[in-house]
Amino acid sequence: MKVKPKIGLISCSGEGLSEGLISRVATRRILEERDDVVTICLPLFIAGGQEERDFARDNPCITVDGCSKMCAAKGVKMYGKVQPKSSIIISEIVEKDSHLKPKSKNKIEPEDEKLVHETMKAITKEIEKVQEKDE
Amino acid sequence: MSEKKKSRCIIIPCSGIGKAVGTVSRRATYIVTNELLPNDTDSICLPLLTIKDKETVRKIRETPCITVDGCIAQCAKKNVEHHKGMLKGEIKILDIIKENPKLKPGTVLDIAADGEKLARKAAEKVVKIMGGNC
Numbered sequence: 001m002k003v004k005p006k007i008g009l010i011s012c013s014g015e016g017l018s019e020g021l022i023s024r025v026a027t028r029r030i031l032e033e034r035d036d037v038v039t040i041c042l043p044l045f046i047a048g049g050q051e052e053r054d055f056a057r058d059n060p061c062i063t064v065d066g067c068s069k070m071c072a073a074k075g076v077k078m079y080g081k082v083q084p085k086s087s088i089i090i091s092e093i094v095e096k097d098s099h100l101k102p103k104s105k106n107k108i109e110p111e112d113e114k115l116v117h118e119t120m121k122a123i124t125k126e127i128e129k130v131q132e133k134d135e
Numbered sequence: 136m137s138e139k140k141k142s143r144c145i146i147i148p149c150s151g152i153g154k155a156v157g158t159v160s161r162r163a164t165y166i167v168t169n170e171l172l173p174n175d176t177d178s179i180c181l182p183l184l185t186i187k188d189k190e191t192v193r194k195i196r197e198t199p200c201i202t203v204d205g206c207i208a209q210c211a212k213k214n215v216e217h218h219k220g221m222l223k224g225e226i227k228i229l230d231i232i233k234e235n236p237k238l239k240p241g242t243v244l245d246i247a248a249d250g251e252k253l254a255r256k257a258a259e260k261v262v263k264i265m266g267g268n269c
Contacts, residue, residue, distance in 0.1 A: 013150040014180035015161060024152055028243050041151045042182045043210035046217050071182035078186060106165045 004134065006038045007127055008059030010084075012072040013042065018102035018112075019066030019090040025108055026119035027064050030127075037127065042072055045079040056080025060134065062126050063087045064119065085133075086126040093118055142177035144223070144269035145195060146261060149204045149211040150181040155240040156205030156228040159250050163203050163226070163257035171262055175269075184214040195220030199269040201261050204228065224264035231257050 011027035014020025031039055038059060044052040055061075056076040063072035063084045073087045093115065094100050100115040102108075108116060148164040151157020168176045177198075183191040195215055201224040202211035212225045231253050232238065241247030246254065 011152055012180070012182050013152050014182055015148055015150065015164065015178050016180040016183075020180060025244065028152060032244075039152055041149070041153055041157065041208070041210060043150050043185045043214050044208060046185050047208050047210040047213035069180075069183065069186075069188065071180065071186050071188075074186040075182065106162075106169065 005059045006036055007085075007130055008055060008061040009037045009039050009064065009123065009127075010042060010056075010061055010072045010076060011039070011064045012066050012070075014066045014071065015105065017066050018105040019094070021066075021105050021108065022090050022102050022112065022115050022119055023064045023066045023072075026116050026123060029116070030120055030123050034127075036131075042075050045075050053079045056082050056084075060085045060130055062123065062130065064123060065089050067091045085130045088119065088122050088126065090115070090119060093122065142198060143172075143175040144177075144265050145198050145200045146176050146178050147181055147195075147200055147202045147211045147215060148178070149202075149206070149209075151205040151208075151210065152243065154206055155243050155246055155250060156232070158205075158243050158246050159228045159240050159254050159257065160203040160205040160211070160226075162246060162251065162254035163228070163261065166254055166258035167261045171258060172265065175265070181211055181214055184218055184220075187218075192218045192220075197221070199223040201225065201264055201269070203257060203261065223269055224261070226257050226260050226264075228253060228257055231260070 013024040148160040238249040240250035
């Protein structure tokens with residue numbers, strides 16, 4: 001029986017923007033809740049070896065980016081030579097509801113929890129879509 | 136006319152999401168850039184170097200950089216070296232832990248009080264490096 005690969009969740013974790021922290025925390029919480037997802041530190045695409053660069057080919061990837069520069073999505077294309085199965089951009093979630101704009105890049109403030117929750121909901125929805133397609 | 140002040144040094148954490156030491160590196164960077172030397176330091180998103188963003192590559196070639204890495208993979212240092220950035224110093228959180236074996240960082244999402252202490256010690260080392268090199 002062929003074992004299905006786990007879904008790769010790749011967060012930008014960008015340090016320069018509060019949305020980068022949201023991407024990191026939402027991704028990490030999903031990773032701790034589920035056993036059908038795995039991750040990789042994005043900068044390992046350069047710092048690691050071929051095994052790290054093959055991550056995106058070995059695992060169908062969902063990228064979680066803080067801003068429109070989309071480092072995670074671009075990293076998957078650049079090093080994995082594949083398109084992410086799905087891409088989530090936090091700044092687009094914020095655009096739909098400006099009250100969700102995160103306050104700090106240093107720590108999750110209580111008022112940022114709603115955005116983390118919305119991002120986790122979006123990630124979960126995309127995981128289910130990717131799993132449905134693969135069935 | 137106001138001119139944007141140029142930072143003396145760019146502090147770059149590793150962006151690691153797999154281990155608590157990655158979060159300690161991130162926290163150490165914010166202690167330097169927000170609290171200890173806010174007028175002299177800046178940071179960048181490391182993933183911008185990974186995707187070869189031209190503006191970010193230019194910035195690390197023109198400005199002295201200090202990297203703060205969580206684990207032995209040393210992603211921050213290797214990304215800066217890959218792009219021939221002006222690397223003036225490097226900190227490894229694992230070294231700080233070796234020097235302070237009683238301090239155990241918590242988790243990726245909550246580094247706890249010991250993680251915060253390690254971050255402060257790493258931040259102080261960054262400031263020390265800056266004193267001599269940047």
